[in-house]
Amino acid sequence: MTVYKFFIEDLIYENSNEYIEIANELGIKGLRKIEEYRILWIKSNEKKNIIEKILKRWIIDEREEKVVDDPKANKQLEITYQFGVKDPEAEEIERIFGEYGIDVRVKRGKRYLFYGKINDKEIDYFAKKALYNPTIEIKEKEIKSVFFELEEISPEPESVKIRSMNLKELKRFSKEKHLYLLTEEMKVIRDYYRKLNREPTLIELETFAQMWSEHCVHKTFKGEIIYGNKKICLLEEIKKASKNNKKDFCKVLFKDNAGIFEFDKGLSIACKVETHNHPSALEPYGGASTGIGGVIRDILGAGLSAKPIASVDIFCVGPLDVKHEELPEGVLHPKRILKGIVKGVEDYGNRMGIPTVAGALIFEKEYLTNPLVYCGTIGIMPTKYIRKKIRPGNLILVVGGKTGKDGIHGATFSSAELTESSEEIHISAVQIGDPITEKKILDAILEARDKNLFNFITDVGGGGLSSAITENVYPYGAEVYLDKVPLKYKGLSPREIWISESQERMVLFTEKENINKLKRIFENHDVDFGIIGEVKNNGKLKLFYKNKIFGEIDIKFIHKKRPNIKRKISFFRIRESKYVPPKITLKKLKEDALKILASPNIRSREEIIKRYDHEVQGRTFKKPLEGRDLKSPNDGAILKPVMDSEKALSISVGITPAYSRISPFYQAANAVDEVIRSLVSKGTNPDKIVLLDNFCFGNPENKRTLAEIVDSVRGAVYAAEGFKVPFISGKDSLYNEYKVKNKTYKILPTLLVTGLGIIEDEKFVPLSYFKEKHNPVYLVGETNIYEIGGSEYLKLKKITKKGFVPKVYPEKFGKLYKKFYKAIKEKLIVSSHDVSQGGIFVALAEMTFAEKKGVFIDLGKEKRPDLFLFSESAGRIICEVKREKEKRFLQIFKNLPVYKLGEVIEKDMLIIKTVFGNLEFYIDELYEKFSKSCFVP
């Protein structure tokens, strides 16, 4: 076999200037130019001219690219993917040659030529920051052979001596082997093997580590916490609140891979939201794309599989203007993180053909070291498919992607903090996603589901096959033949096969007689699979490799005997104080208003939104941006799961971490209210709303952090119970901390609430922008001008820990929302917008953009127009009421807090009358501030 190396020049694009800009930011001034070439290594027996001919016709595009001779410069650098990193493009190239009957192996890379005054050290630094990521790529010096392959191995079961270890030794052992099991858990395992009178094998210990990891069992949320003089369990608190408020349409709560509710007769919706924080911090593109891939598989694995119809993505990152020298060691710049995660969502979501319809983007300095990446997916399924059951005698199939060494220890990794050397230690914990493999699985599985060809399905996520199988075969037990798992390459040990977190895999359980029919479907969709085991009825999980037994675990023991964690904390007190900022002039107020509109947490997300296909599948009714020029942002999105039915599904997210600096409790309660009010403002029936919770915190072993966790959970439960709205699914992500040189950085306690609701008739949905002149504009809900703690207004003044945070009064707000829904049903509302970050001012401004219809607002005798406009009091909605229906509107809201703010005007201005004179803005001026942004350089 010969290895040919082709260099390909891009004839249209060159990134040189962009690179020089980054180099300058990094303090490298001498770089003048960078040339970039793609490299293809093609290993084949075929002649070069034949290879090149096919290459030129089918692989490169002669209008955009050219094959060139070995390009050289004094300073140059070559990179390629690390061994084992999946490269779907290379696989497609191999496919085309294969169709010509030519056997080739392909590897891709890049060569960079540097011009100017730049030394090797600078190149090294720059390359690491801008050109490649050592987590997945390597430089030429480290490339031993491009087509490196692992040796075949013949493994033997290896046992580990732990029976004689004392607690200290157990603790050390757990850490050294990356098991991340707590000492009390190691003790229970040791005692179990003492009783069995044998030592465990390594694969058995790994199974415990996976099954008892934070990722799989959520020890902290399931554990017992002594809080003051009360004993509580966080998960039980959330579940209790949900059970009490559960309504008939809620079908599956806190079970299975996703929450499920019935949307219409016979038709259900499944929804799940996950986080992928640690991987996204290390390799943003891979982390975000595999995050989406994972949550999509949750939906494919919900019940007997749902069809994904929409996704939501929420990011929390550090401020983009942070200087490189201020970054703690080992931390990627937030610009690079944001650019990577947006690209990851774009490439995975778009390729899957699942519209990304809503999201949020938060910038706070606490996310600098630990960005948060939340990915959620919504699926649709006939209600008859919401239940599934495993039966003894079932065959176990792994379907989809092949298994490699990817992501080994990803699940246990979630129980650890990041450190500056995380890059090196956890190299294998981050992967790159392959959406097309997943799309093929999706198409094949839905076809198999509709033909009733399996009786149980689950996704393969954290912990790999070890959790996917062990979690679900209780109480029956199973035999698993690890040598039957389809592999990417040789050289994997049984232990690695068992815990590998290779992407794009599902596990199916089915009766023997279905195998042939399944096989035909998989082949038609080009999907790989392996029959890897069988469900037994002896309570034992047995792991085999080539007829040798590698492990045997009592399935009851691993499911039931994990020691529950007990922790104790004292009461958490809210540190709130009234704060009144100094009075400001009208001129300054105008300046501040424009600054808030342009602030990173408020300004238009258009630049990101348009890179996501939010319309594929044709179901998107209310898109992220509305109006003729797509200028007015929507509070959430609305889908028509069934295109020709009048019913619609509304989706929204709530996230208000800035309030956590003052009160984690109200941070959580506000997130709940934000979701509910935005759903209601779009015409959702308040009795048909369900919520999903996603908590993110630092290390729960820290008492202060644990207290914040409890406070946040209590806030969420308080709000949900008060609104009588159930949580149907949830997840927590802990250990979002970063340790460097004895300093620990932790995130803000952050609750993301995702809300879904049913809109009984699409005609109920109001517009998100002002429509008709002379229509009165009302504010529903009460404003407390001192609720500016954690607000964008005080942030502008660099005050983040003073002031009252907005309070949530669920019973009171709930009553108001019901009335609002009544007004909507009677079609009194033309347009509406919920009031959140940035207060009334921002909501009003956003409503003027689409049709350039202005609004005149009279603040009456209000002495602090600034506080009135920027207060972030909860429970408020702004709406434009049909002029002729104003009386009826007021009748509905009799004795309730609604205030007439003013009316819609023809003029393209936002005019606010205050006791100090008029505050006037042209809509163009507002839109310019709002839209002139650059998030993703």
Add this chain to the structure above:
Amino acid sequence: MDAYVLFAPGTNCDEETLYSLRKTGLKADILYLKKWLSKPDVILKSKFLVIPGGFSFGDYIKAGKVFAFYLREKLWDVIKKFYQDGGYIIGICNGFQILLRAGILPFMDGRVHAYLIRNEKGEFEDRWVYLRAEGKSPFVKGFNHKIPFPVAHAEGRFYADKKIIEYIEKNKMVAFRYVDEKGNPTLVYPHNPNGSLNSIAGITDKQGRILGLMPHPERAFERFQIPYVYKINKTPGRIFFENVFKAIKK
């Protein structure tokens, strides 16, 4: 069968395309590429093929290349026969990229004459644009002067040599052009979303029976899909698919 929606791994606008065809009254079904390869003649029983949007084979090697490879190298004879028998072909978005790369458009000669290269801005973009319909193809009849359609692609910038462009223009092979708010063809972003030459959004073959276009008519089929209050009595997608219906059923 009236129409087949062609499907390769990574195709993802099949569902809404099928929905639009069926709602218009056509008998339509999905045809998996793999099944088609094993039985090439199956298409000869239908009169209409549509290659829907998506990322066929991931579009990893440039958009549509692998799908085009199969059409050109494995299915060429049957496609030619289908066309000679009077069949119609439409490629939407990824489908348009495939038709050009397989050499089905513009001249059905198996050679590449025109390109859809990366957008001027270099990135994927989903946005609504205005189009003007023109030419003599049965697919472009009955539209208003400003048709709202969404586009969603990263490689949609129409490009060809001067000679080819002149030929296409002279023979009225342009079917859709991007226009501005006043209805005039434009080269300026965002109304021309990708920098296409001569504002070209879609072309046909000389007879008007093969159409490729970047915008998505199947996403402007139901009224709710249009992101603002749209007062005209038929949606542009509906008009488009009714044109398809009339062409096949004539």
